Amino acid sequence: MIKPPHPGETLKELYLDPLGLDIENTANKLGVSSTELKEFVNGSREITNSLATKLADEFGGSAQSWLNQQKQYEDWQSNRIEYTASGLNVLRYQYQYMLVIDVEHTCDASNEIPVDERELIELGAVILSCKTLKEQAAFSSLIKPVKHPILTDFCVSLTGIKQESVQQADIFPVVFNRFLVWLQDYPGYLFCSWGAYDRVQLELDCKRHCIAELHCEQELNIKKAFAKIMKIKPRIGLKRAMEWLKLAYDGEHHRALSDAKNAAKIMNLLLQPELSETMSKNMRLDIDALVEGEEHIKELSSAGFVNVSSEKKTLHPANCFKQFYLPKLKAIGVSSEDIIARLGISKDQYCDFLSGKVVITNSFAKKLAALTGMRAEFWLRAQVKFDVVTEDKGAALNLKAESDELFKQFDNSELQEKLKIRKIAGAAKGILSHIKANHSISDEESILQAIERAVEDKNSSKNDKS
Numbered sequence: 001m002i003k004p005p006h007p008g009e010t011l012k013e014l015y016l017d018p019l020g021l022d023i024e025n026t027a028n029k030l031g032v033s034s035t036e037l038k039e040f041v042n043g044s045r046e047i048t049n050s051l052a053t054k055l056a057d058e059f060g061g062s063a064q065s066w067l068n069q070q071k072q073y074e075d076w077q078s079n080r081i082e083y084t085a086s087g088l089n090v091l092r093y094q095y096q097y098m099l100v101i102d103v104e105h106t107c108d109a110s111n112e113i114p115v116d117e118r119e120l121i122e123l124g125a126v127i128l129s130c131k132t133l134k135e136q137a138a139f140s141s142l143i144k145p146v147k148h149p150i151l152t153d154f155c156v157s158l159t160g161i162k163q164e165s166v167q168q169a170d171i172f173p174v175v176f177n178r179f180l181v182w183l184q185d186y187p188g189y190l191f192c193s194w195g196a197y198d199r200v201q202l203e204l205d206c207k208r209h210c211i212a213e214l215h216c217e218q219e220l221n222i223k224k225a226f227a228k229i230m231k232i233k234p235r236i237g238l239k240r241a242m243e244w245l246k247l248a249y250d251g252e253h254h255r256a257l258s259d260a261k262n263a264a265k266i267m268n269l270l271l272q273p274e275l276s277e278t279m280s281k282n283m284r285l286d287i288d289a290l291v292e293g294e295e296h297i298k299e300l301s302s303a304g305f306v307n308v309s310s311e312k313k314t315l316h317p318a319n320c321f322k323q324f325y326l327p328k329l330k331a332i333g334v335s336s337e338d339i340i341a342r343l344g345i346s347k348d349q350y351c352d353f354l355s356g357k358v359v360i361t362n363s364f365a366k367k368l369a370a371l372t373g374m375r376a377e378f379w380l381r382a383q384v385k386f387d388v389v390t391e392d393k394g395a396a397l398n399l400k401a402e403s404d405e406l407f408k409q410f411d412n413s414e415l416q417e418k419l420k421i422r423k424i425a426g427a428a429k430g431i432l433s434h435i436k437a438n439h440s441i442s443d444e445e446s447i448l449q450a451i452e453r454a455v456e457d458k459n460s461s462k463n464d465k466s
Contacts, residue, residue, distance in 0.1 A: 193263070199214075
């Protein structure tokens, strides 16, 4: 299959270069950041529906045609990899080894270093046996940058790599040659990385130093596999994914070998179908309990987790326990007496807890965490969310009761008709909005008196117009 162009490559070769357009001005016209457009042009960022629409408006064609280019490119890149646990296992047995690779590069807080001028400062990789999924070997080396030899404070803080360390390291061609020699002992490997950028950065450095690029038949995007199997958006970082999967993070984040080893851990789990399903359920349960309103829902969704409905039904923590953890505990032979003892409560208190009569405290949340493996924060947040929604429901019921009483007090059908703004809660809500906008209500003044004043004002206004 001939390699189709990435849509970013199409943009560059058919429009930007022939028309003499630069990245900065084009990004401004499209309403995107220059960094985003640079990454898109060099093939490290996927096209979005929004960007496809903007490109169609600015350069022609349809949004779907730009999206189709992305799909064709991805089909070629993955050679039609089926991103499911079973699909990955089929692919796995076509190879002898998996090469899980990670790189760190020069960077700065304000993106003043152009994307095409970023340089590798560290290369890390691990070899996994496709048969046993066990680690066979590891490679790690710092790299001396030449284009921007002085690391920014941001880069040092992010990676923990010090200036003197890279200053004493070899330049990229030397390190890369050493890496290729190491790789010779593991032929027939499947290239794997967390996201698509690691391969792109390797290609940039190879082109910069005029050396041959790393050859690989297929590329497996672990980040994409994780998102597909977990049924979430693919914008999740490696460390955050490890936290949700409750995997211990080995080494330091943003160090190449550590990140490669941790990506390999996730890859190992994704290849086990029964674990993948369990992980997905646990992640969704955790997210649902942490939702704290529409703004937080938007934050979670944009961060790459699950699309949580703003109207999601809230469960008391006890219901979460009964539905998700109690069956598991019983399945492994934990009796009710054992659970009561480990929670440090009486039998009556345990019954009250299961019926939703117990409020989760900090100490009780810790005991639940020790019993279930789900952290204490989950149980506390679930209680808070339940309390907020329950309180809102109580207020709504009170408002409905007050509205019902209001209609009972007025026998005049004409007045009732004037007060009917939708019905019950809807009526009260509309009237209260009018009152807030036009009247000041003292603590002593009843809602009924305020509504009477509002109705009189409306009638007077109507008569004046007549």
